[in-house]
Amino acid sequence: MQLTFQSVSKTFSHRLGKDAVAALENIDLSIASGEFVAILGPSGCGKSTLLEIVAGLQAPTSGEVLLGGEPVHSPHPRVSVVFQEDSTFPWRTVAENVAFGLEMRGVRKAERDDAVAHAIGLVGLRGFEGHYPHQLSGGMRQRVAIARTLVMNPAVLLMDEPFGALDEQTRFVIGEELLRIWDATRCTIFFVTHSLHEAVQLADRIVVLSARPGRIKNIFENRLSRPRLEAKDPQTYAVLMASLREAIGLTSAAFNPDDPRIKPARAAG
Amino acid sequence: MSRAPSALTIAIARSAFVALLLGLWIIGSSIYGSAVLPSPLEVVATMFQGFHEGWLIRATLVTLSEVLPAFAIAAIAGAGLGVALGLAHFWGDVLEPMILGVYSIPKITLYPIFLVLFKLGIASKVAFGFFHGVFPIEILTQGATSTISPTYLKVARTLNLTPWQTAAHVVIPAIVPAMAVGLRLAFSLTFIGVILAEMSASRAGLGFLLNAADSTFDSRRTLAVIVVLAIIGIGTNLVFYALERRVSPARPEARQATLAM
Numbered sequence: 001m002q003l004t005f006q007s008v009s010k011t012f013s014h015r016l017g018k019d020a021v022a023a024l025e026n027i028d029l030s031i032a033s034g035e036f037v038a039i040l041g042p043s044g045c046g047k048s049t050l051l052e053i054v055a056g057l058q059a060p061t062s063g064e065v066l067l068g069g070e071p072v073h074s075p076h077p078r079v080s081v082v083f084q085e086d087s088t089f090p091w092r093t094v095a096e097n098v099a100f101g102l103e104m105r106g107v108r109k110a111e112r113d114d115a116v117a118h119a120i121g122l123v124g125l126r127g128f129e130g131h132y133p134h135q136l137s138g139g140m141r142q143r144v145a146i147a148r149t150l151v152m153n154p155a156v157l158l159m160d161e162p163f164g165a166l167d168e169q170t171r172f173v174i175g176e177e178l179l180r181i182w183d184a185t186r187c188t189i190f191f192v193t194h195s196l197h198e199a200v201q202l203a204d205r206i207v208v209l210s211a212r213p214g215r216i217k218n219i220f221e222n223r224l225s226r227p228r229l230e231a232k233d234p235q236t237y238a239v240l241m242a243s244l245r246e247a248i249g250l251t252s253a254a255f256n257p258d259d260p261r262i263k264p265a266r267a268a269g
Numbered sequence: 270m271s272r273a274p275s276a277l278t279i280a281i282a283r284s285a286f287v288a289l290l291l292g293l294w295i296i297g298s299s300i301y302g303s304a305v306l307p308s309p310l311e312v313v314a315t316m317f318q319g320f321h322e323g324w325l326i327r328a329t330l331v332t333l334s335e336v337l338p339a340f341a342i343a344a345i346a347g348a349g350l351g352v353a354l355g356l357a358h359f360w361g362d363v364l365e366p367m368i369l370g371v372y373s374i375p376k377i378t379l380y381p382i383f384l385v386l387f388k389l390g391i392a393s394k395v396a397f398g399f400f401h402g403v404f405p406i407e408i409l410t411q412g413a414t415s416t417i418s419p420t421y422l423k424v425a426r427t428l429n430l431t432p433w434q435t436a437a438h439v440v441i442p443a444i445v446p447a448m449a450v451g452l453r454l455a456f457s458l459t460f461i462g463v464i465l466a467e468m469s470a471s472r473a474g475l476g477f478l479l480n481a482a483d484s485t486f487d488s489r490r491t492l493a494v495i496v497v498l499a500i501i502g503i504g505t506n507l508v509f510y511a512l513e514r515r516v517s518p519a520r521p522e523a524r525q526a527t528l529a530m
């Protein structure tokens with residue numbers, strides 16, 4: 001399902017304070033069906049707000065988001081969201097968590113069970129169906145959250161820093177699994193992150209937002225072949241990373257490599 | 270490295286402790302004489318006599334007939350109000366300091382007002398028991414409801430759940446562990462409220478019996494009533510603890526809530 005942003009802006013007006021905060025400004029973007037796009041930006045750049053607008057959880061102040069040509073006004077049944085925070089219900093087992101959406105939609109149990117088993121297989125949690133979330137690691141709980149969205153057969157999967165709370169190794173492994181799942185389901189993925197490595201590892205296109213108000217600063221095509229290991233094509237990898245760093249302002253301001261203060265000292269003698 | 274003691278070791282130590290207390294009671298009784306401190310056996314004999322003659326059973330039934338409706342009303346009203354105020358943040362913010370404020374008043378000082386409003390009979394005991402029990406369940410339910418993970422509610426919204434589905438499948442399951450703790454505390458406080466009311470002004474019930482026995486220096490009856498009160502209190506507490514464990518399958522946050530109380 002195609003996802004189009006037409007000059008989407010969002011301004012938060014505070015009832016007490018006079019200042020209105022511009023969170024997003026004139027976002028124009030078109031995401032093709034089945035594309036994997038990462039939204040990269042510093043915290044507070046409005047990237048989660050953008051995701052919530054697509055999810056139908058917030059309305060834009062102006063502009064429109066179109067899903068398959070239709071404007072989004074409320075949560076769309078073919079759009080699923082994976083949040084950064086743990087969203088698994090502690091009172092439900094893994095299988096019951098995954099079944100939740102279908103259960104609420106009134107899908108019959110026999111039908112539900114097949115879809116649940118399939119989704120649990122996709123995220124590699126077979127054997128844990130009867131476990132409760134507190135018996136699982138953070139990475140496994142995020143897999144449950146992903147399975148819970150897959151079971152709804154989404155056309156668009158929105159992911160809001162889904163692996164932000166995980167350690168780097170788990171992040172990489174679960175990222176590769178997400179690519180496998182994406183390959184199997186061919187849904188459109190809109191992936192919000194502040195990690196350059198994650199964006200490079202996963203996305204076809206990387207959209208860089210500027211800090212407050214969030215505007216599209218650059219869009220990078222990622223031509224590295226998967227799996228994207230630095231060692232496979234160090235030069236392309238380095239160039240892409242450097243361009244991303246520059247786009248989000250890391251080279252010019254904070255990490256100027258020519259800055260004498262951070263220049264590595266040559267080994268003396 | 271020291272190993273955690275086994276459940277059996279803990280059970281044995283507990284029994285030994287109870288035996289020690291009973292031993293001290295027996296020794297105390299032989300020192301002060303059975304007129305002041307009757308021995309455990311004498312107290313048990315008095316209890317049997319009380320059940321046989323009916324006065325202890327009648328008093329127990331009167332007290333229970335006050336505690337149970339008071340608890341039921343407190344549980345329903347407290348849980349309902351707690352959910353409502355937990356969801357309506359504005360009213361929750363407005364009323365919370367008042368609720369906590371009234372809760373902190375020594376409630377027995379307000380009993381004369383209850384007597385004027387509800388007269389000397391069962392109604393004033395039920396009302397006073399309710400007044401004690403409604404607070405913990407309201408406070409815990411409101412706290413749990415207002416702190417439900419916003420992510421849970423976002424999940425509900427992205428799935429386009431109806432308000433009823435959100436309440437039944439997200440909000441209520443999320444607050445059940447806190448409510449179970451609230452119910453346990455509500456029962457013990459309702460029980461205290463009813464006994465206090467009976468001791469202050471009444472014509473029946475265990476509290477009344479306690480006062481009557483005490484004022485005639487009938488230590489055997491006094492202790493027999495105290496033992497009955499202890500059995501009711503400890504017994505119901507065990508039931509509610511079992512309920513808590515059932516609704517919280519080893520969930521760390523639920524256990525913390527239990528410990529915090």
